[in-house]
Every structure is written in C-alpha cells, then in structure tokens.
Amino acid sequence: MKTVNINEGILITFLDFLKEGIIIVDEESKTIEFVNRFAKKFLKNEDYVGKNFKEVIDNDYITSLISYNQDKEVKAEVNIDNQKYLINVYKIEGKKIIHLQDITPFEVYKQAKKDFVSNVSHELKTPISVLKSAVETLEEEKDPVMIKKFLDIAKKRIDQMDHLINDLLILARLESQEDQVKKEHYNLHKQIEDIFEDLKHLTQEKNITLINQVPKNFVIYADEQKLSIALKNLVENAIKYNKQDGKVIVNAVKDSKNVTISVEDTGIGIPEESIPLVFERFYRVDKSRSRNIGGTGLGLSIVKHITEAHKGKVWVESKLGKGSKFYIRIPNS
Ligand SMILES: Nc1ncnc2c1ncn2[C@@H]1O[C@H](COP(=O)(O)OP(=O)(O)OP(=O)(O)O)[C@@H](O)[C@H]1O
Ligand SMILES: [Mg+2]
Numbered sequence: 001m002k003t004v005n006i007n008e009g010i011l012i013t014f015l016d017f018l019k020e021g022i023i024i025v026d027e028e029s030k031t032i033e034f035v036n037r038f039a040k041k042f043l044k045n046e047d048y049v050g051k052n053f054k055e056v057i058d059n060d061y062i063t064s065l066i067s068y069n070q071d072k073e074v075k076a077e078v079n080i081d082n083q084k085y086l087i088n089v090y091k092i093e094g095k096k097i098i099h100l101q102d103i104t105p106f107e108v109y110k111q112a113k114k115d116f117v118s119n120v121s122h123e124l125k126t127p128i129s130v131l132k133s134a135v136e137t138l139e140e141e142k143d144p145v146m147i148k149k150f151l152d153i154a155k156k157r158i159d160q161m162d163h164l165i166n167d168l169l170i171l172a173r174l175e176s177q178e179d180q181v182k183k184e185h186y187n188l189h190k191q192i193e194d195i196f197e198d199l200k201h202l203t204q205e206k207n208i209t210l211i212n213q214v215p216k217n218f219v220i221y222a223d224e225q226k227l228s229i230a231l232k233n234l235v236e237n238a239i240k241y242n243k244q245d246g247k248v249i250v251n252a253v254k255d256s257k258n259v260t261i262s263v264e265d266t267g268i269g270i271p272e273e274s275i276p277l278v279f280e281r282f283y284r285v286d287k288s289r290s291r292n293i294g295g296t297g298l299g300l301s302i303v304k305h306i307t308e309a310h311k312g313k314v315w316v317e318s319k320l321g322k323g324s325k326f327y328i329r330i331p332n333s
Pocket of ligand 2: 297298
C-alpha cells in the first residue's frame with residue numbers, strides 16, 4: 001500500500017477541529033498517547049499523557065470498552081450527561097483508537113419521527129371510529145331526522161380528517177427543498193380583506209368583529225401564497241379562541257428593515273406555561289377545549305415554518321382570559 005507522509009502538526013490540528021472525540025491508547029503499556037480537543041471532556045483532568053487510561057478516563061463504560069479483548073472493532077452506545085454517544089474502539093498496530101460521536105441530534109430526530117407518526121394515527125383514529133359507527137347506524141336507520149343527524153356527524157368528521165390531511169400536505173411541501181419562498185411586492189391590506197372574506201362564516205356563532213387596520217396602500221415583499229396561509233391560520237385561531245362579541249384586529253408596521261404584522265384578539269388567552277409550546281406540532285393548550293373547537297394543533301407550526309422560511313420570527317403575547325397578540329416579523333427586502 002502506498003503511504004502518504006502527513007505532517008504530524010497538521011494532523012493534530014485537524015483532529016482538534018473535529019466535533020468528534022479521538023483517544024489513542026497504547027495496548028501494551030495501557031497509557032494514553034493522544035486525546036483530541038473534543039474528547040477532553042471525558043477525562044478527569046488535563047494531565048493525561050503517559051498515564052494509565054483507567055486513571056484518567058472519567059467513565060467506567062468507556063474504560064471497560066477499551067479493556068475488552070477484541071479482534072477488530074467494538075461498537076456501543078452510551079448516555080453521558082444527557083447526551084448519547086456512539087463509541088467505536090478500533091485495534092490498529094498495537095494501539096486502541098477510540099472514536100466518540102455525539103448522536104443526540106439523530107436520537108431527537110428519530111423520536112420526533114416516532115411521535116409524529118403516532119400523533120397522526122391518533123388524530124385519524126378518532127374521526128374514523130366515529131365515522132364507522134355513524135355509517136353502521138345509518139344502515140339500519142329509517143327516521144329522516146335521525147338520518148340527517150348521523151349524516152351531519154359523518155360530515156363533521158370527514159371535514160376534520162380533510163383539515164388534518166391538508167395541514168400535513170402543507171407541512172410536507174414546506175419541508176421539501178423544492179418549495180422555496182417566491183417573494184414579490186403586493187398589497188397586504190387587500191390580502192387581509194381576502195382572508196376576512198374567506199373566514200367570515202366562522203364569525204357568526206360568537207358574533208366576532210374583524211378589523212383590518214393595515215393601511216390601504218401597505219405594500220409588503222413576501223411570498224403571497226405562503227404568507228396568506230400563515231395569516232389565515234392566525235386569524236382563524238383569533239376567531240376560534242375568542243369570546244362572545246369579541247374582536248380580531250390585524251395591523252402592520254414597517255421600519256427600514258422589517259415588516260411586523262400583528263393579529264390581536266379579545267379571546268380566552270394562553271396560560272403562561274403554554275406560551276413556549278404553542279408553536280410545536282400537535283400541541284394544544286387544553287385538549288378537551290380544543291377538540292370541541294376541532295383543531296389538530298398543526299396551524300401554528302405551519303405559521304412558524306412559513307415565517308422562518310422568510311428569515312423572520314413569530315411570537316405571542318397573551319393574558320389568560322383577556323386575549324392574545326401574535327406577531328410575525330419578516331425582513332422587507
Ligand atoms: N389566539 C389564540 N388564543 C388562545 N389560544 C390559542 C390561540 N391561538 C392558538 N391557541 C392555542 O394554541 C394551540 C395550538 O394552535 P394551532 O393553531 O397550532 O392548533 P389548533 O388551532 O388547535 O389546530 P389547527 O390550527 O391545526 O386547526 C391551540 O390548540 C390553542 O390551544
Ligand atoms: Mg389553529
């Protein structure tokens with residue numbers, strides 16, 4: 001095999017750059033020969049060169065892996081200080097080379113995927129079982145009043161599933177690389193008017209007043225379609241979680257860099273401890289309360305996604321029992 005001469009200094013600097021740990025132990029003397037910068041956190045102190053690895057390495061699991069009488073390679077996963085590491089120990093020419101990788105982000109991702117699938121299945125299971133029993137009842141039912149009642153139940157559950165699938169499709173599209181933000185200049189006042197028109201039917205039950213305070217000639221530079229989805233979600237929430245005769249006020253201000261749009265309501269508000277969680281997928285403040293209103297808890301995660309795709313941020317100020325004000329701030333160029 002052809003060998004390449006690499007300057008030792010360059011190699012050590014490179015190993016110190018790595019976000020992975022490397023420890024080299026001499027098999028015969030059991031002493032430590034090298035530790036890169038990342039791996040130093042696994043040591044008891046900085047005084048390690050030439051010391052027995054068992055005296056210096058601050059983790060029994062790692063020392064037992066090094067001690068293991070191996071042929072080639074040993075692999076294990078271990079939890080240290082709330083992080084998960086993948087440890088590989090290689091045996092090469094009388095040395096043991098220990099490679100430590102922080103795999104916590106992959107674990108978090110794996111868990112999120114599992115949670116997502118179980119949440120979606122759960123959200124579909126309820127409407128499907130209600131739908132199934134409504135259809136079974138309809139097979140036997142002769143009374144037109146009862147038939148209408150069960151058809152209404154079935155329709156409501158179909159709408160609920162349709163809403164969930166639509167939200168999932170929006171999220172999937174937002175997450176795919178192809179779906180980039182396509183910014184253009186357009187009139188925000190007009191966009192809010194269109195959203196109000198679309199959601200007018202939801203205001204009747206509690207007699208909610210929708211107020212568009214965005215100046216008539218307010219021009220914004222954003223992805224019109226995506227921002228419309230985000231603002232529609234905020235206005236829909238402001239209507240759904242409002243009180244009898246409540247108000248929803250949309251406003252926007254501009255400075256030299258940003259546009260800040262606010263959607264304010266006079267509704268039930270959000271408890272302080274829930275505020276950091278409302279933008280998480282499937283999170284609902286009070287599941288029984290929200291289930292009556294019929295949400296799936298995806299709306300605000302879509303809003304967050306769209307805002308971040310615009311390199312902006314979204315946040316909320318809220319007082320329980322008094323109302324909430326959601327803000328979207330995006331760069332105006
Ligand atoms: N304006 C608001 N006032 C009070 N609570 C709110 C408001 N907006 C959102 N919330 C709370 O935050 C939760 C998450 O909102 P989100 O829009 O993500 O989901 P949802 O409205 O339940 O369902 P979806 O939007 O998917 O139909 C809601 O269930 C509700 O408890
Ligand atoms: Mg919502």
